[in-house]
Amino acid sequence: xxxxxxxxxxxxxxxxxxxxxxxxxxxxxxxxxxxxxxxxxxxxxxxxxxxxxxxxxxxxxxxxxxxxxxxxxxxxxxxxxxxxxxxxxxxxxxxxxxxxxxxxxxxxxxxxxxxxxxxxxxxxxxxxxxxxxxxxxxxxxxxxxxxxxxxxxxxxxxxxxxxxxxxxxxxxxxxxxxxxxxxxxxxxxxxxxxxxxxxxxxxxxxxxxxxxxxxxxxxxxxxxxxxxxxxxxxxxxxxxxxxxxxxxxxxx
Numbered sequence: 420x421x422x423x424x425x426x427x428x429x430x431x432x433x434x435x436x437x438x439x440x441x442x443x444x445x446x447x448x449x450x451x452x453x454x455x456x457x458x459x460x461x462x463x464x465x466x467x468x469x470x471x472x473x474x475x476x477x478x479x480x481x482x483x484x485x486x487x488x489x490x491x492x493x494x495x496x497x498x499x500x501x502x503x504x505x506x507x508x509x510x511x512x513x514x515x516x517x518x519x520x521x522x523x524x525x526x527x528x529x530x531x532x533x534x535x536x537x538x539x540x541x542x543x544x545x546x547x548x549x550x551x552x553x554x555x556x557x558x559x560x561x562x563x564x565x566x567x568x569x570x571x572x573x574x575x576x577x578x579x580x581x582x583x584x585x586x587x588x589x590x591x592x593x594x595x596x597x598x599x600x601x602x603x604x605x606x607x608x609x610x611x612x613x614x615x616x617x618x619x620x621x622x623x624x625x626x627x628x629x630x631x632x633x634x635x636x637x638x639x640x641x642x643x644x645x646x647x648x649x650x651x652x653x654x655x656x657x658x659x660x661x662x663x664x665x666x667x668x669x670x671x
Contacts, residue, residue, distance in 0.1 A: 433497045433594050435460045435627055440492035442478050452478050454650030462625040465618055467638035470647035476631040477599050484517045484597045485509040496594060514542040518588030518596045522603040524580040526572040533559065533568040536587045543591060558586040562616060578609035585616065598630040602637060614640050
């Protein structure tokens with residue numbers, strides 16, 4: 420990482436770009452999962468990525484979130500060159516700039532809802548504990564589970580647990596919210612509510628939300644939908660105006 424990189428840009432006009440990203444497993448003879456995959460996103464934008472299982476959707480999300488490394492290509496968040504970060508800088512980038520939401524909520528069963536939401540804030544030693552506590556309380560209110568702050572995960576519904584996971588992902592005020600099949604374990608109504616919450620958060624907080632999903636009905640609620648096919652991203656069209664993205668069709 421060059422000395423000029425800022426690992427926590429304050430501007431609300433930040434931009435994400437992934438250019439010609441490739442990923443090969445077990446080189447030099449292993450399979451290519453991504454082949455020149457590219458996307459652009461600006462603050463407040465929501466992007467859904469669809470495609471069959473094994474097409475590389477989660478791999479691309481992991482590279483953007485610095486959980487995996489690209490074989491070639493570049494990923495940048497404003498001045499941050501994500502693909503060149505050292506392991507320590509990558510950890511700092513994730514804690515300050517990225518929130519993750521997975522299909523499984525990964526809440527710690529021995530912690531209350533509020534304690535689970537606060538957990539990532541411990542990674543930032545300079546964070547004032549009172550400020551973090553107030554932000555966690557505000558986030559629980561925003562995602563609609565403030566009344567469950569003292570409940571343990573086993574006492575919550577699936578939708579409530581996933582809303583807690585979203586609040587936890589937002590506790591450090593990230594620029595990116597990366598969601599890997601976040602509605603896979605939810606019923607239809609709760610899935611719609613969670614996706615609509617992502618859209619609202621993007622609009623109100625100016626964050627970029629990228630969601631991997633098999634559900635085309637949910638993808639249609641986002642600003643942009645991209646299909647990952649043969650390692651490359653292709654625009655599906657105008658989301659809700661595209662007939663291929665209506666009616667709850669799911670990709671296999």
